[in-house]
Amino acid sequence: MLLVRDFVNTVEWQEDADSWSGPEDLERWYSERADIAVMAQTEDDLAQARRLREGLRNVLLQHAGHEPVAGAATELNEALGRISLRFRVGDSGELTIGADDDLVDPLGYVLSAVDSCRVGGTWERLKVCARDSCRWAYWDESRNGAGRWCSMAWCGNYAKMRTRSGKPLAADELSPTRGEYRPARLLDVAAKAGVSMKTVSNVINATGNVAQATRLKVEDAIRELNYSPNPVARALRKGARQGD
Structure with missing residues (x-):
C-alpha cells in the first residue's frame, strides 16, 4: 500500500515539484524506494511512469x-x-515477479503492489485529497472510511479556517464530486503532457524558453482536455504583478 501511495506522491502538484526530473531520477527511485534493480531508464520510460x-x-x-x-x-x-507483468513460481512454491535474469518492466512491480492492496482489502482506502490543487494521495484511517483530506493538520485545517472566516473554499478549489462537471485545470494539462505547471503557463503565455517538442505536447494536451485558461485568475495575477 505504501509503495503505491509513494509512487503517486512522487509529484507534489501543490508545489509544482516533481521528484522525477529525468530518467535517472526514476531509476534512483526504483532502486531506493522500491528496491528494484533496473536497466538505465529512458525518456520513454519516464513518460510511461508519469502516465501510470x-x-x-x-x-x-x-x-x-x-x-x-x-x-x-x-x-x-x-x-x-x-x-x-510476469509471475514465476520459485523452488519453494513462492510466487515472484520474473526472475533474476529477466528484464522485467519495473512498473510491473507497482501494479503488483496495487493488486496486493486489492487482495488485502485496502485498495479503496487509498484516496486523493479533496482539495483540488493538492491531490495528494493518502491512506484513509477514518473509522467509517469517509476521510476527505490528506492531512487535517494541513488541508483539513485550511478548509476549516476558511469556513470559520466566512470565506469557505470555492467550488473550483474542491475536487468535483461524482457526476459533477470537471473543467480541466492547468494541473491536468501539466499531468497529461508530463511537464510542470510552469511549463504549461509558459506555453500559454508565450514566455520562457520551451523546446518545440515540449510545446507541441502541451498544445496537444490543451486540445484533448479542451482546456480554457481562467480569465479572472489571469487578470488577478496580472494585476498583482503590476502592483509590485
Missing part, C-alpha cells in the same frame, strides 16, 4: 468520491496495456 502515476491518481480520486479527469480511464487502460 496520473492514471492511478484519478482512480484514487474516485475512491474519495470525486470526479476523475476527462478521458482518465482510457488513458490509464492504454498505459496498462504497455506494461509487462
Whole structure:
C-alpha cells in the first residue's frame, strides 16, 4: 500500500515539484524506494511512469468520491496495456515477479503492489485529497472510511479556517464530486503532457524558453482536455504583478 501511495506522491502538484526530473531520477527511485534493480531508464520510460502515476491518481480520486479527469480511464487502460507483468513460481512454491535474469518492466512491480492492496482489502482506502490543487494521495484511517483530506493538520485545517472566516473554499478549489462537471485545470494539462505547471503557463503565455517538442505536447494536451485558461485568475495575477 505504501509503495503505491509513494509512487503517486512522487509529484507534489501543490508545489509544482516533481521528484522525477529525468530518467535517472526514476531509476534512483526504483532502486531506493522500491528496491528494484533496473536497466538505465529512458525518456520513454519516464513518460510511461508519469502516465501510470496520473492514471492511478484519478482512480484514487474516485475512491474519495470525486470526479476523475476527462478521458482518465482510457488513458490509464492504454498505459496498462504497455506494461509487462510476469509471475514465476520459485523452488519453494513462492510466487515472484520474473526472475533474476529477466528484464522485467519495473512498473510491473507497482501494479503488483496495487493488486496486493486489492487482495488485502485496502485498495479503496487509498484516496486523493479533496482539495483540488493538492491531490495528494493518502491512506484513509477514518473509522467509517469517509476521510476527505490528506492531512487535517494541513488541508483539513485550511478548509476549516476558511469556513470559520466566512470565506469557505470555492467550488473550483474542491475536487468535483461524482457526476459533477470537471473543467480541466492547468494541473491536468501539466499531468497529461508530463511537464510542470510552469511549463504549461509558459506555453500559454508565450514566455520562457520551451523546446518545440515540449510545446507541441502541451498544445496537444490543451486540445484533448479542451482546456480554457481562467480569465479572472489571469487578470488577478496580472494585476498583482503590476502592483509590485
